[in-house]
Amino acid sequence: MAVGGKIDGIGDQDDDIRYLFSYNLQRLASLSSRIALLDIKQDFGINIHDWRAMAVLDFLEIAPLQTLAKRAGVQKSQMSRTVSALEDRGFIERDINPEDKRSVHLRLTQTGRDLVAKILAASRDRNRQMLQNLSDEERCELMRLMEKITVGSLDYLRALKGESTPNRPPPPATIFETEIL
Numbered sequence: 538m539a540v541g542g543k544i545d546g547i548g549d550q551d552d553d554i555r556y557l558f559s560y561n562l563q564r565l566a567s568l569s570s571r572i573a574l575l576d577i578k579q580d581f582g583i584n585i586h587d588w589r590a591m592a593v594l595d596f597l598e599i600a601p602l603q604t605l606a607k608r609a610g611v612q613k614s615q616m617s618r619t620v621s622a623l624e625d626r627g628f629i630e631r632d633i634n635p636e637d638k639r640s641v642h643l644r645l646t647q648t649g650r651d652l653v654a655k656i657l658a659a660s661r662d663r664n665r666q667m668l669q670n671l672s673d674e675e676r677c678e679l680m681r682l683m684e685k686i687t688v689g690s691l692d693y694l695r696a697l698k699g700e701s702t703p704n705r706p707p708p709p710a711t712i713f714e715t716e717i718l
Contacts, residue, residue, distance in 0.1 A: 595653045
């Protein structure tokens with residue numbers, strides 16, 4: 538249950554799910570998604586799947602569908618439907634992959650890039666509101682701890698899948714760009 542009288546994220550044999558880190562992380566992620574959905578849908582007329590695809594494609598700049606789906610953490614079939622809808626709305630375009638004519642690369646159109654810039658600004662405001670109870674130092678510490686948890690979680694996932702663990706973690710500030718295996 539506790540380390541020094543504080544909830545430790547693991548709990549003991551007498552504790553229920555509310556003491557688990559993973560349960561609380563999922564609840565926070567769900568809350569964050571609900572807030573984002575209301576904010577983005579109301580102000581920009583797109584859903585959270587559209588936003589995630591566009592935001593990830595924005596930092597990738599150009600990518601095949603499979604890479605976009607992995608980086609966004611969704612199934613390729615779902616991403617295919619999302620991309621088709623975004624293409625119909627003029628936010629994404631497809632180009633033939635010059636190295637493999639059988640595949641295509643996706644990129645944002647100028648309209649898509651403009652929308653991403655607007656939503657990113659709103660997202661920063663939303664994140665500022667969500668983190669308002671933390672000091673600057675606490676926010677930095679939270680992000681540092683999230684990076685450590687991500688590294689450990691990726692190592693654990695690799696072990697569960699019987700894959701080897703890299704000898705060294707990715708350089709700082711890139712761990713959140715790691716594809717979820």
